[in-house]
Amino acid sequence: MKELKILSVVAIFTLILYWGVEPFAHSQMHKHVEYKHLKYSDLKAIPKGDAKKGEALVAACTGCHSIKAANKPAPMDALASSAAYGVNPPDLSLAGKVMDDKFFAHFLLDPAKVTSSKHISMPPSAGSIEDAADIVAYFKSIAPKEVTNKEAYEFACGRCHADRYGNWTQIGDVPKTKSNIKTGVDLEKLEFDKKVGAYQNKLADYMGKLPPDLSIMIRARSEHFMKTFIEDPQSQLPGTAMPRVGLNEEGMEKVIGYLEETGDPSKPKREATGPWVLGFFAIFTLLAYGWYKSQWKGLK
Amino acid sequence: MAHFDENAKPFSNKWLNERIGVDTLKRVLSTEYWIPKNINFLWAMGMVLAATFGLLLVSGIFLLMYYVPDTKQAFDSVNFTIMSEVGYGWLWRHIHGVGASVVFLIIYIHMFTGIYYGSYKRGRELIWLSGMLLFVAFSAEAFSGYMLPWGQMSYWAGMVITNLFAGGSLHADGFVEWIRGDYVPGQAYLGRFFMLHVLLIPLAIIGLIVFHFGTLRLPHVNNKDGEEFDFDAEAEKWKAGQRKESKVIPFNPVFLSKDVFVMGVYFILFFYLVFYHFEFAMDPVNFDPADGLKTPAHIYPEWYFLWSYEILRPFPTDPGLIAFAFAQVIFMLLPFLDRSPNVAPANKRKPFRCWFWILLIDMIVLTFMGKLPPEGIWSTIGLVAAVTFIVLWIALPFITKLEKKL
Amino acid sequence: MADRRDFMGMALGAFTGLGALGALYAAKRTWDPLPSVKAAGFTTLDLSNVPENTLITEKWRGKPIFILKQSKKMLEFAKKKNEMNRLIKVGNDYYAITVGLCTHLGCIPAYNADDSSFLCACHGATYDSTANVTRAPAPRGLDIPPFKLDGNKVVLGETGPEYKKLLADGVTLPV
Numbered sequence: 001m002k003e004l005k006i007l008s009v010v011a012i013f014t015l016i017l018y019w020g021v022e023p024f025a026h027s028q029m030h031k032h033v034e035y036k037h038l039k040y041s042d043l044k045a046i047p048k049g050d051a052k053k054g055e056a057l058v059a060a061c062t063g064c065h066s067i068k069a070a071n072k073p074a075p076m077d078a079l080a081s082s083a084a085y086g087v088n089p090p091d092l093s094l095a096g097k098v099m100d101d102k103f104f105a106h107f108l109l110d111p112a113k114v115t116s117s118k119h120i121s122m123p124p125s126a127g128s129i130e131d132a133a134d135i136v137a138y139f140k141s142i143a144p145k146e147v148t149n150k151e152a153y154e155f156a157c158g159r160c161h162a163d164r165y166g167n168w169t170q171i172g173d174v175p176k177t178k179s180n181i182k183t184g185v186d187l188e189k190l191e192f193d194k195k196v197g198a199y200q201n202k203l204a205d206y207m208g209k210l211p212p213d214l215s216i217m218i219r220a221r222s223e224h225f226m227k228t229f230i231e232d233p234q235s236q237l238p239g240t241a242m243p244r245v246g247l248n249e250e251g252m253e254k255v256i257g258y259l260e261e262t263g264d265p266s267k268p269k270r271e272a273t274g275p276w277v278l279g280f281f282a283i284f285t286l287l288a289y290g291w292y293k294s295q296w297k298g299l300k
Numbered sequence: 301m302a303h304f305d306e307n308a309k310p311f312s313n314k315w316l317n318e319r320i321g322v323d324t325l326k327r328v329l330s331t332e333y334w335i336p337k338n339i340n341f342l343w344a345m346g347m348v349l350a351a352t353f354g355l356l357l358v359s360g361i362f363l364l365m366y367y368v369p370d371t372k373q374a375f376d377s378v379n380f381t382i383m384s385e386v387g388y389g390w391l392w393r394h395i396h397g398v399g400a401s402v403v404f405l406i407i408y409i410h411m412f413t414g415i416y417y418g419s420y421k422r423g424r425e426l427i428w429l430s431g432m433l434l435f436v437a438f439s440a441e442a443f444s445g446y447m448l449p450w451g452q453m454s455y456w457a458g459m460v461i462t463n464l465f466a467g468g469s470l471h472a473d474g475f476v477e478w479i480r481g482d483y484v485p486g487q488a489y490l491g492r493f494f495m496l497h498v499l500l501i502p503l504a505i506i507g508l509i510v511f512h513f514g515t516l517r518l519p520h521v522n523n524k525d526g527e528e529f530d531f532d533a534e535a536e537k538w539k540a541g542q543r544k545e546s547k548v549i550p551f552n553p554v555f556l557s558k559d560v561f562v563m564g565v566y567f568i569l570f571f572y573l574v575f576y577h578f579e580f581a582m583d584p585v586n587f588d589p590a591d592g593l594k595t596p597a598h599i600y601p602e603w604y605f606l607w608s609y610e611i612l613r614p615f616p617t618d619p620g621l622i623a624f625a626f627a628q629v630i631f632m633l634l635p636f637l638d639r640s641p642n643v644a645p646a647n648k649r650k651p652f653r654c655w656f657w658i659l660l661i662d663m664i665v666l667t668f669m670g671k672l673p674p675e676g677i678w679s680t681i682g683l684v685a686a687v688t689f690i691v692l693w694i695a696l697p698f699i700t701k702l703e704k705k706l
Numbered sequence: 707m708a709d710r711r712d713f714m715g716m717a718l719g720a721f722t723g724l725g726a727l728g729a730l731y732a733a734k735r736t737w738d739p740l741p742s743v744k745a746a747g748f749t750t751l752d753l754s755n756v757p758e759n760t761l762i763t764e765k766w767r768g769k770p771i772f773i774l775k776q777s778k779k780m781l782e783f784a785k786k787k788n789e790m791n792r793l794i795k796v797g798n799d800y801y802a803i804t805v806g807l808c809t810h811l812g813c814i815p816a817y818n819a820d821d822s823s824f825l826c827a828c829h830g831a832t833y834d835s836t837a838n839v840t841r842a843p844a845p846r847g848l849d850i851p852p853f854k855l856d857g858n859k860v861v862l863g864e865t866g867p868e869y870k871k872l873l874a875d876g877v878t879l880p881v
Contacts (some may be wrong), residue, residue, distance in 0.1 A: 003340050010342075010409060013664070020668035021603045022580050029598050052509075078447070087631050117739070148663055181765055216379050220587035251566040266383055266390035273391070274575035280725055281571060287565030287721055291714035299337065299543055362736045385742060387735030553715060560718070 017030055033228045033235050038249060043114070046105040046133045054138025057131055061092065064122075069093035069142045078171040082199045085121035086206025087159050094155040096139030097147050098251025104139070105132035107246060115243030116234050120208075140190070149261060151255035156245050157214065160203060165215035165262040169196045170203065207241045223256060230255065243260035330552035336523035337549050343521065344409040344562035348550050350509070351563055352403045352570075357502070358397040362389070367448065368492040371487050374450040375589045381385055394574045394582075401581035402444055402570060404604035407435060413587050415634065416656060418643040420524040425635040426515040432632045434508045438499060442602065444497035447490060451586030454479035456599045458485040458493075464624075468617040598673065606664045613674055614683035623690065630693050637696045639702035648706060651699040652660030655692060748863035750856075751803070753796050761817035763806060766851060766862045770806035770814055772837065775799055780835040791877050792836040792847065794868065797858055804837045804848035805881055814878055815848075824848075849880040 059068070064081075066074035068091050074081075078088040095104065107114045108126035126132035148168065162169050181185040204210040218226055228235060230252065233242040247255060260267065308315040316322045335343075368377040368388055382389035414420055419706070420428035443461065447454045462485070466476050479487030521530055529547055537546035549555055580603070585596050585610070600608050612624040638652075646653040662685055669682035749766040751773065756762055758777040763770050776784065781800060784790050793800040794837060806814050813828035822835035831844035838847035854866030870877050 006340055006342065013660070014405065016605075016663055017667060018580065020664070021606065021671050025668070025671040028678075110425055164376075165384070181763065215589050216857070221585050222584065270390060270394075274571075277571050277575065278568060280565045281564060283563065283716070284721060284725065285568060287714065287718040288561040288564040291712075291718045292557040292561040294712070294714045295554050299549065300556070362733065365736065381740070385740045388732040389736065391732060392736065436735045553712070557715075 002071065010103045023299065029187045032044075035224065035228050036231060038231060038247065038252060040100060040103050040246070043102050043106045046102050046136070047130055049105075049130075049133030049135070049137030051134070051137040051141040053131075054134035054136070057126070057135050060125060060137075066091045067093055067142070067146065079195050079199055082202040082206075085119070087203055088199070089122070090155055090159055092139060094143065094151060095149055096141070096143035098152050098156060098247055100246050100248040100251075101133075101136050101140070103244075103246030104136045107133040107135055108135060115245070116232075117243035120243065122133060144157070147250075147254060149254045149258035152251055153258040156247060156251060156255055160207065160211040163215050163258075163262050164213055166258070169276060170198050172194055209241070214259060214262075216263045218256070218259040223260075226256060226259060229253060301560075314525040319462050322574055323432070330556075331550050331613070332535065332539075333551040334531050334538075334548040335521050335551055335555040336527075336529075337547055338523040338525060338527070339521075340524060341558070341562050342413040343555075343654055345406055345413060347559040348394060348563055349403065349406050349410060351566075352399055352406060353505070355395055356399045356403065359392040359399065360498075362386075362392040363396055364498060369448070369490055370488055371450055371590070374448060374490065375614070378449045379587065391574075392577055398570065398574045398581045400603070401602065402573065403438065404442070404602075406470050407438065411435070411631075412656075414567040415659075416523075416646045417522055417524065418526050418638075420635045421629040421638065421643050422528070424515075424522065427512065427519065428635055430508060430515050430633060434505065434512060436628075437505045437508055439605070441497060441501045441505065442604070444493040444501060445483075446586075446602065447493040448497060450490065450590045452588040452590055452594075452596050453583055453586040453599065455485055455590035455592065456490065456595055457601060460599065461601075462489075464612075464621065468621045470488075474599050481487075481494045503576060522643075524645060525576060526645060528643070569678075601670050603667065603671070607666035608670075608684050610666040610670035611686045611689060613670070614686050617637045623686065626690065626693075634696075637693065638700045642703060644706055651703060655696065655699060658688070659692055662692065739867065748861060751860040751862065752768070752858070753799075753801065754858055756801070758821060759819050761819070766805075770815065770846065771851060771862065772802070772804050772806040772817075774802040774817070774835070774837070776801065777822075783822075783834070784836050786837075787838075789834075789836040791837055791872070791875060792838060794850075794853070794855075794860070796855065796860060802835070802837045803850065803853065803860065804846070805851055808844055809839070809846050809848060811845045846879070849852070849881050851881050 058070075061067070062072045063075060064085070066072055070093075074091070076084065081088040103114065105126075106129075108124070109129065109132055110124055111122040112118075112120045126135060145264050150168075153163070153166075154168070158168060159170055167174050175188070175192060177188040177192070200210055221229070227237060229237070229242075230245065230247060233240050233244060304318050305314065308318065313322070317324075363378075363382060366377060366382050366389065368374055378393065382393055388686070414428060414431070419667070444458075447458050462476055462479050465479055466472050477483055480486070481492060531548060534546050534548040538548060538550070572697045583602075585598070588596070600606065608624065608627050612620045614620070615623055640649065642649055646656045665681065665685045666689065668687060669678055672678040676680065740782050749764065749765045749771075751764060751771075753773070753775075756773060756775045758775045759780065760775070762773040762775075764773060765771065774801070778830045784793060784800075784805075792802065794803050795801075808815050808826040808828065808831055810826065810829055810831050813826055814825040815826040815831070815833060817824050823840070824833040824837065826832070826844065829843050831839065831842040832839065833844070833848060834840050836847070839845070850869070850872055851862050852865045854864035855868060873880060
């Protein structure tokens with residue numbers, strides 16, 4: 001049928017146009033980076049660790065880090081920490097849950113080398129790979145059974161990256177506050193904003209620039225980019241100040257999950273509604289075809 | 301003075317006819333608006349465009365309820381409020397973004413259908429011109445709309461395109477600042493493009509659509525063979541019941557039934573893109589908030605402007621601007637550059653058929669090169685394609701003059 | 707023209723109508739108040755240092771809220787007029803807690819501490835010390851917002867058993 005031939009010509013030119021402008025052009029502009037499934041192949045395997053020995057060694061960590069799961073409070077508040085170290089050292093309750101064991105151990109031996117980071121305030125914190133493995137084993141023993149997407153994000157990313165759509169600043173969630181009814185002034189919020197601002201200033205000095213807000217980063221970069229970038233920042237942005245953070249599969253899944261929650265929250269609804277709308281138009285087209293045929297009967 | 305029957309029941313057909321002539325309107329605009337029978341599905345593209353414009357208008361109305369045209373709030377009003385808080389806000393945003401991109405695909409198909417079948421000749425020059433004015437209006441609407449989310453691409457596209465108005469060696473920087481209302485794209489710039497996008501250009505588009513329909517009325521729609529026939533005589537045949545012999549069909553319901561079927565197929569594809577495949581229309585770079593102190597690694601216009609962008613790029617500043625201006629205007633001159641008296645599909649006009657396919661392929665090549673970074677072999681191909689474009693249009697009067705009368 | 711019934715056309719039209727209803731539903735949902743608006747609809751009142759017979763104004767869901775701690779004289783008045791059920795008991799004190807908008811057309815009435823009454827300047831409606839209506843054109847006393855008692859605090863926006871009783875007894879209409 002002649003019309004089908006015309007339709008295929010139109011379709012072919014459209015598809016060629018799409019190919020050139022999208023997949024082809026983007027492949028020329030961004031080289032493809034493979035996701036290595038968190039093998040961390042530059043790091044050697046570690047020996048089995050002893051959690052009891054690890055518990056004794058962990059006393060050295062609480063000089064900077066809090067461990068809520070073991071009832072160890074933070075030695076300084078977030079703002080004071082940022083003044084001292086550039087960034088607030090994370091609470092370590094989740095360290096044994098979302099970090100890769102091998103990475104964690106090697107990190108303790110030489111934080112700067114393993115994170116490929118030019119800026120790192122953390123000094124080497126284990127004397128030997130055996131000690132490191134013991135510390136890792138201890139943190140695994142106190143790790144919680146369940147962790148939410150947001151908790152994983154807060155631990156792995158949240159001390160540098162805000163997520164305003166998730167109500168998260170580098171020093172914690174934005175609190176609910178009330179303005180003074182006579183003046184409209186919300187003093188509590190202003191004080192919180194001041195703390196965040198001071199922290200961000202210190203952080204930007206430490207890192208070279210302010211780490212971006214990740215609210216919608218998953219749509220600005222794509223899931224593949226985010227996974228490969230988190231796995232090995234230097235592979236996507238050579239020279240970046242972002243350290244390698246050493247997530248394991250669960251950590252990666254949860255962090256990406258949180259990025260999707262704030263960056264593409266309509267995805268579930270979109271994928272649920274799509275089939276209904278497409279189904280409607282499929283039936284519509286069938287009925288329209290019937291009407292068309294009935295109107296054109298005996299005319300040609 | 302009209303005659304009014306006192307016994308006519310209010311709002312009955314007779315009553316309405318006496319006051320607003322509903323039966324005459326129905327005849328003139330639908331049941332006795334004659335369309336040639338000898339057409340294919342490409343003739344439905346006009347209605348597909350009207351439907352897409354309708355979708356853009358409706359989705360735009362809902363976006364307008366929540367969008368905030370302030371440089372500090374615009375990005376989040378779209379990407380947080382509309383995308384996650386507003387009930388079905390994501391749906392309107394996706395329809396609007398995908399619609400704005402797909403409408404240009406249909407515009408180009410509609411335009412090239414007209415070029416192929418000679419629907420710009422012999423009495424149809426104003427249809428072509430009003431259509432080209434609509435293309436310009438839609439381009440302005442798309443550009444102004446793209447500014448609104450205030451992402452990185454919004455800002456830098458705004459910066460680059462308004463810089464064009466400095467006129468190269470003319471250095472009309474004051475003019476550029478006047479357009480922007482500021483030294484750089486900022487609040488004044490956002491406000492005025494918001495006004496253009498939401499009010500002024502849509503009004504112009506609606507007016508131009510009415511004009512476009514008006515210019516169609518007397519010459520009537522073209523047909524697959526470019527055949528000229530007596531519409532009144534053929535209409536009489538239809539009205540006398542000789543529906544098979546007549547060369548025409550009424551717009552409503554016969555032509556409309558084919559239109560609606562084509563629209564159904566189109567909507568399946570359209571909504572597939574809306575729900576599952578939209579990155580081509582909502583470029584990731586624009587999901588970074590605007591930052592006047594950081595240019596993205598790759599800036600490019602939306603796909604439908606790429607061919608035009610690539611005519612600007614390969615030449616030095618001043619020749620580039622002249623070539624760019626040439627490209628914007630030259631399509632309008634098509635009815636006057638085509639010197640052949642033949643109104644027929646391109647496959648019956650040998651030299652013109654060559655010209656048509658080379659032009660189409662050249663514009664696709666220009667589109668590809670416009671997207672790629674201007675380096676190495678890509679810029680060479682781009683230059684060749686841009687020169688080809690200019691040569692094609694200069695050659696048109698000559699090759700059509702040599703065409704034999706069919 | 708309309709010789710034979712256009713069944714296909716009518717079927718298509720009806721099906722399209724269904725689709726239009728779906729689109730209208732989505733449009734309706736777009737107009738719904740946003741989740742952040744609904745979530746902000748809770749205010750906690752701290753009644754620790756409220757003086758008697760002095761109108762305190764707070765804000766809840768964008769509207770003014772009147773808090774009027776009852777003095778001994780005001781309580782005697784309320785008992786005499788059988789209006790004790792309009793008052794909310796927090797600790798050992800009684801308060802009239804109402805939406806500060808006249809039930810006629812929504813202006814904010816002014817309070818006169820000398821005779822413990824409200825006067826709405828817009829059309830002359832008056833209310834007594836429990837905010838019950840004493841002169842037209844107000845159709846009823848000032849409305850009581852949904853509330854929940856929490857020790858010395860009152861949370862507006864949540865519904866506690868005391869509020870449910872006020873609704874059931876017809877002392878106030880829902881706000």
